[in-house]
Amino acid sequence: MKPVTVGVLGLGTVGGGTVNVLKRNAGEIARRAGREIVVTRASARDLNRTRICATDGITLTADPFEIVNDPDIDVVVELIGGYDLAKQLVLTAIANGKHVVTANKALIALHGNEIFAEASKKGVMVLFEAAVAGGIPIIKAIREGLAGNRIKWLAGIINGTGNFILTEMRDKGRDFVDVLAEAQALGYAEADPTFDVEGIDAGHKLTILASIAFGIPLQFEKVFTEGITKITRLDVDYAEALGYRIKNLGIARKTEDGIELRVHPTLIPKRRLIANVDGVMNAVLVCGDAVGPTLYYGAGAGAEPTASAVVADLVDVVRAMTSDPENRVPHLAFQADAIADIPVLPVEQIKTAYYLRLTAEDKPGVLADVTRILAAHNISIEALIQKEPPQGETSVPIIMLTQLTLEKEMNAAIAAIEALTTVSGKVARIRLETLG
């Protein structure tokens, strides 16, 4: 089958990331989607700029209308941001019968109702997973994964810049203005940071989340927003002392009287998982009446995390375009004829770090014997605790953390250690993963 052709509007951070991910993972993506997905055209304001992606095979243009009007383009990916031009391009693409994938939260929050109405008339898809919380598939989770629930409320850290600033203020005792300047230098915050620090960006995203959670129209103009600019180190510290963290949350809650839509700095109990989401990371907590609280965590911005959501939407489009509609998503994610029989490793060939605990006589040379055995099996020690022997006992517990080790080597080392006359009983071993 011929590849699905994609035209990308905007080749900045997310556009470049999307081109890179589609190219790098082309094989895996085609195995999932059942068809190749190829970027054939892209638009950029400045055609001569250095980019994060290669553009070979892609016809570039400075005029994005050429792409939305190109009969050879199946799907338009809108990544230029902003309102008016983006809206015009998306509506033209829809009018031309093209499916649209967009990462533009402002566009969806403000003009989504109109855009979706046009898309429904033309029978085309408009997907926007990347518009909220970057790479976290939160739209899909709420719209499909929690479809059996009445959603009671949701609360999200959905602006990475704001979360980075609040995290730095707490961890390093720094002031708002100081951290904002750093965030700007790091590229986390725009030169004009209003959208991020005044809650506008989070308000756009909350508008979308609330709409799909409660089945209400998009209505950004009704969101209450309060920024984080007035948060002081003093308040961060007092909150901490009281057992709370200050996070900038977007909150949507259904009450008997109506729906609350609000973005503001919020004290939340430290023990909640979401209170421990730090730096530029995003997380959304969704509470359904059947499922209870669920949390979705990941990178909320950046070239490739956002591209991850854009490409997932493209795969959804392709699956809906080409698969048997009765069986849209392959049972095992990959098309049945694309399942690969990659070998599964026997446990002896697995590499992990280890926690080891053994009981040894408290006399010179014992530890040296143990470490000599480990070294002979290429096992490096990361940390070691040797306790004093308990009153009246002559043996001591030795606890070690090792670096990455082949399981086979560890088995042999443990057998050798257990054979030492100075070591009693079995060596307790638990594998260790940093999950970094």
Add this chain to the structure above:
Amino acid sequence: MKPVTVGVLGLGTVGGGTVNVLKRNAGEIARRAGREIVVTRASARDLNRTRICATDGITLTADPFEIVNDPDIDVVVELIGGYDLAKQLVLTAIANGKHVVTANKALIALHGNEIFAEASKKGVMVLFEAAVAGGIPIIKAIREGLAGNRIKWLAGIINGTGNFILTEMRDKGRDFVDVLAEAQALGYAEADPTFDVEGIDAGHKLTILASIAFGIPLQFEKVFTEGITKITRLDVDYAEALGYRIKNLGIARKTEDGIELRVHPTLIPKRRLIANVDGVMNAVLVCGDAVGPTLYYGAGAGAEPTASAVVADLVDVVRAMTSDPENRVPHLAFQADAIADIPVLPVEQIKTAYYLRLTAEDKPGVLADVTRILAAHNISIEALIQKEPPQGETSVPIIMLTQLTLEKEMNAAIAAIEALTTVSGKVARIRLETLG
């Protein structure tokens, strides 16, 4: 359009929960799916047992084959568990052209390859979101939401019983055997706990996750499993002292040599979010090459959390059966004609708790004035800190946490407090949510 008819095999905890959720949320579910979903038949071994669900309108039978052979049933929901009978029923349902939704992890892990092949031949859907991590839409997240990624590894707390036991051992310094007995009394663990504590149940779930992550066949027989029965309080404490938690993880990792599939107790750094997933809760950490680490958290078992996943699958089935295939999932989750214009509350009508900080003269009566104003506006104080005045100063910071308060009342109270001559400057106020 006539409702989609569902036959439920097994009316135990999950079956009862599914019937309850479908009935209670019928309106909301139909607004999402575009069609009513009605349980018309159900099977149960003992027809006279007391159940958690009402069965009016449902024709009961002791013979599940009546249901899979009933031409009036559109979708079969298999919730009886186990291998042989479940397999026979599911294959019969498929042969009869019915879609199947199942929560049976053992069935999918062991017989999924065969079942999916039959389903593909017949063009019917077999969905199994509830088979892994209960209400967390983790199958959907990996299979669709992360479809643009090469998955590098995943690690999950996917057995609630095991996590409950390890959490209790750590928090209360209790022994494994002791906590296991309690888990059995609470109904978290089976009378024969082998599947849970020896990692078999987690192995079934890991088999499924690895298959959809890497595009490999289901191959439970190749999973390495080690139980948690040998974990001692001593190891839990030493791990803690070294900055680690012990969690029972299912881990799947793609390496250059092949795929690792393993379930075992694992030390993980305390600072990781997943290290803080406690009790019977589940979480899965998935790392894709584009998106980086993402985490999915929620209830991994129980009547309604599992029903949440079963019903989401039913909605997916109905959407695929009835919607315009070009636009399978409505843009805003609910069918366009079912969007409800529920009022959005003005911020004055929102209720939250508050953190307040004010600066007052350090003399008798000031605090009484402040608390009198709060009381007059029906604001209850939850906690109060009054600091000593800094050296040489006569004013002190007062910090208060309030209980739930109407924003309008809080605005009025703050205005009155700021008008006190003994209070200087503005009152700092930050909203507080327990997210409980």
